[in-house]
Amino acid sequence: MKDMKRYERRMKKKGYQLIAGVDEVGRGSLAGPVVACALILPTKCRIPGLNDSKKLTPKKREELYPLIKRKALAIGLGRVGERKIDGINILKATHLAMKRAISHLGTRPDLLLVDGFKIPGVEIPQEAIIRGDEKSASIAAASIIAKVTRDRLMVRCHKRHPEYGFHRHKGYGTERHIKALKRNGPSRIHRRTFSGVRI
Structure with missing residues (x-):
């Protein structure tokens, strides 16, 4: 079984106390917002079954959701809607959602563990972890x-x-969704700048 706390332990040994994990979802979707979460877990926190959300069934995610909310020291959510995504591009929108999530934590973390790549324009120290949702x-x-x-x-x-x-x-751009787009045209929540929507 993977040691999902090794990054947190390593950073605590370096003197960081409040460590927030940051991730986003919805980046590749053709409709709706991109949503980011910043979250601080206590040092001695065990959540059985914790893994990358994409590898869990919807049922398992729903089971873990209230448990994580109960155990977390702080949770911040950030959201950027489809019109803003179209206006500034998905990469900038993803960074903005992450910044909003961090600002909504209610406390300032000492360190951010970010899935993938660092967030530009954030003054808090960061550690980017490729496939971090499987490792932290x-x-x-x-x-x-x-x-x-x-x-x-x-x-x-x-x-x-x-x-x-x-x-x-x-x-997301499933076959069923693409067929519905061809049949009905885009709705008001579709991202008009995305190639799968421009059909």
């Missing part, structure tokens, strides 16, 4: 909170736009 408990927990938050949002969007099946694919 803090990032994995942030990934689950962000994923469940966004999935629930897309289920609500399905109620307003049932013809697209957002409750199934959550806005």
